[in-house]
Amino acid sequence: MPSIDSTDARIVQLLRADGRMSNADLAATVGLSASACLRRLRLLERNGTIRGYTALVDEPDASEIMVAIVQVTLERQTEEFLQRFEAAVRKCPDVRECYLMTGLEDYILRVDARNAADYERIHNEQLSRLPGVHRIRSSFAIRSVVRARPR
Structure with missing residues (x-):
């Protein structure tokens, strides 16, 4: 900036x-x-300090959705593997957020599902088909404590 x-x-x-x-x-x-x-x-x-404007939309109540925090480890951490994974994950409609990480996992994803069966569908149809994935570990949020807010 x-x-x-x-x-x-x-x-x-x-x-x-x-x-x-x-x-x-x-x-x-x-x-x-x-x-x-x-x-x-x-x-x-x-000059790019302000890149755009967006609307903050109320998210469904935690009782209406399951928030899954998904840890993804790739087979390799080469530039090619990272680029292929990132291009594919951008096309997954149920992935709300994705972060490249340091530490044990390569990526952390936030996935919203309606229920356990819906998460199973997302896992089977989207997450497990992402290129270069070695391991997927999922945890489910019990409730939201802090949500995104303006700085």
């Missing part, structure tokens, strides 16, 4: 908390004119 001053950092912080904040409200909060604030905002977008 390019270096930014304290005003730009405040703009980013405010937009993380409310990406739909109007430019007029944003400008008033950071103490700029609307036109100066908009210029800064456009520059932050052009």
Whole structure:
């Protein structure tokens, strides 16, 4: 991320908390004119500090879904194996998150399923067919303690 001053950092912080904040409200909060604030905002977008905007959507209640944390170990950790796995896992519709890890496992995935039978389907039809997989270990969340929140 390019270096930014304290005003730009405040703009980013405010937009993380409310990406739909109007430019007029944003400008008033950071103490700029609307036109100066908009210029800064456009520059932050052009230089890649702000890469895009998204909607945070309420997730189903934990009683409605099973959250599986899936640890995946590959046969090898070569660039080719990593790239093939990552390209394939991006196409799995039930994988909500995927992280390349240090430590014993190569990847940690978050998978949401409706129930145990649905997870079995996901495991059989998607996870076990991913290229280069040596081992899959799954754990299931009991309840959410902390959820994603703006910084």
